[in-house]
Amino acid sequence: MDFALSEEAQAVFDMARDFGQAEIAPHAQAWERAGTIPKELWPKLAALGFGGLYVSEEKGGSGLSRLEATLVFEALAQACPSVSAFLSIHNMCAKMIELYGSDDLQARYLPAALSMEKFFSYCLTEPGSGSDAAALKTRAERTNEGYALTGSKAFISGGGYSDAYVVMCRTGGDGPKGISAVIVDDGAPGLSFGGLEDKMGWRSQPTRQVQFDACAVPAANLLGEEGQGFRYAMAGLDGGRLNIAACSLGAAEAALAATLSYMGERQAFGRSIDQFQALQFRLADMEIELEAARVMLRQAAWKLDTGAPDATKHCAMAKKFVTEAGSRIVDQCLQLHGGYGYLADYGIEKLVRDLRVHQILEGTNEIMRMIVARHMLAAR
Numbered sequence: 556m557d558f559a560l561s562e563e564a565q566a567v568f569d570m571a572r573d574f575g576q577a578e579i580a581p582h583a584q585a586w587e588r589a590g591t592i593p594k595e596l597w598p599k600l601a602a603l604g605f606g607g608l609y610v611s612e613e614k615g616g617s618g619l620s621r622l623e624a625t626l627v628f629e630a631l632a633q634a635c636p637s638v639s640a641f642l643s644i645h646n647m648c649a650k651m652i653e654l655y656g657s658d659d660l661q662a663r664y665l666p667a668a669l670s671m672e673k674f675f676s677y678c679l680t681e682p683g684s685g686s687d688a689a690a691l692k693t694r695a696e697r698t699n700e701g702y703a704l705t706g707s708k709a710f711i712s713g714g715g716y717s718d719a720y721v722v723m724c725r726t727g728g729d730g731p732k733g734i735s736a737v738i739v740d741d742g743a744p745g746l747s748f749g750g751l752e753d754k755m756g757w758r759s760q761p762t763r764q765v766q767f768d769a770c771a772v773p774a775a776n777l778l779g780e781e782g783q784g785f786r787y788a789m790a791g792l793d794g795g796r797l798n799i800a801a802c803s804l805g806a807a808e809a810a811l812a813a814t815l816s817y818m819g820e821r822q823a824f825g826r827s828i829d830q831f832q833a834l835q836f837r838l839a840d841m842e843i844e845l846e847a848a849r850v851m852l853r854q855a856a857w858k859l860d861t862g863a864p865d866a867t868k869h870c871a872m873a874k875k876f877v878t879e880a881g882s883r884i885v886d887q888c889l890q891l892h893g894g895y896g897y898l899a900d901y902g903i904e905k906l907v908r909d910l911r912v913h914q915i916l917e918g919t920n921e922i923m924r925m926i927v928a929r930h931m932l933a934a935r
């Protein structure tokens with residue numbers, strides 16, 4: 556058993572960390588205040604191969620393993636978890652296009668996805684269905700040219716910002732087998748957006764409802780086969796869960812590093828606060844929890860990469876554990892900064908807000924427990 560990162564994996568991590576510190580961290584707070592991420596950032600990330608992290612090299616992607624991809628999200632989240640998580644959604648869409656798109660669809664969308672001239676959003680959740688995603692109602696009626704979509708999607712990261720949307724919609728009867736996936740271009744007739752959601756965290760990512768009113772989608776924009784859309788949508792989720800956990804991990808690492816240095820400078824009762832044993836114990840507890848989270852995440856990524864039969868269970872366990880550990884750690888880091896932790900200038904309160912949603916999306920942490928328990932019961 557080898558717990559070390561390969562030289563190549565370490566280089567991927569270092570490249571992402573350096574880019575994040577130079578190009579993202581200095582702007583993270585301004586982007587949060589602006590409520591958007593400048594589109595010019597994406598081609599720079601794409602130049603590093605981050606537009607198609609796990610799209611195969613033969614298709615022009617970076618062909619990274621899921622473990623290596625988590626390192627990218629961890630490293631970028633040290634600069635800003637909101638930006639890092641947004642990139643993860645685009646990457647999930649790019650991989651779906653590679654895996655299930657026809658040659659024509661790939662030729663039309665993959666190059667722009669990889670160069671990030673086009674940013675992609677993933678539209679599964681609806682106002683009436685979140686955890687129970689297979690109950691979605693957005694209807695795709697057959698027309699002479701393709702489909703007319705009617706319905707709405709809720710909480711869409713990049714809604715009204717993205718250039719194209721991977722939309723799960725109902726072409727058949729009830730249940731998962733009646734669901735298909737199509738690509739809808741920004742500007743398609745009948746496509747509109749709700750107002751900007753006023754969120755606790757992830758504020759630099761615009762989140763809106765995406766609405767379809769007989770929205771015209773060409774038949775050639777069907778991803779793969781009709782009736783398979785739910786399977787495609789779920790297939791990306793194991794990896795998506797690892798990525799979101801990696802975003803929590805990276806942010807917690809950054810918060811802990813900032814806290815360590817702050818505690819060496821801040822004086823109370825005639826000495827620096829890092830001299831109080833009660834606080835040293837808190838530091839140790841955070842380090843222990845962070846290490847456990849890191850090992851668990853990387854093991855789950857390794858399981859997914861090696862096709863282990865219990866990979867889904869491990870991805871769910873890692874998502875739950877790491878996102879909760881990450882939130883606990885950034886909250887403790889805020890506490891150790893005293894009143895300054897509560898001020899935006901120190902950057903810690905943003906992390907507390909940004910990380911909270913990681914327990915809710917890519918499957919809530921209750922759903923993660925359901926997955927784990929289901930595997931346990933089945934293996935009994």
Ligand SMILES: Cc1cc2nc3c(=O)[nH]c(=O)nc-3n(C[C@H](O)[C@H](O)[C@H](O)COP(=O)(O)OP(=O)(O)OC[C@H]3O[C@@H](n4cnc5c(N)ncnc54)[C@H](O)[C@@H]3O)c2cc1C
Pocket residue numbers: 644676677678679680684685686687709710711712713754757762912915916917918919920921922925
């Ligand atoms: C900021 C943000 C960005 C998002 N971005 C996207 C996006 O880009 N694309 C997209 O498709 N979606 C996105 N989502 C939606 C997200 O995936 C859903 O919010 C999530 O799946 C939960 O669904 P829900 O909000 O409808 O909660 P519900 O499913 O209504 O759940 C409510 C509560 O009940 C619990 N619960 C539900 N069912 C069970 C059960 N069987 N057993 C035990 N507990 C249960 C849940 O865990 C939760 O605590 C985003 C959400 C947010 C907040």
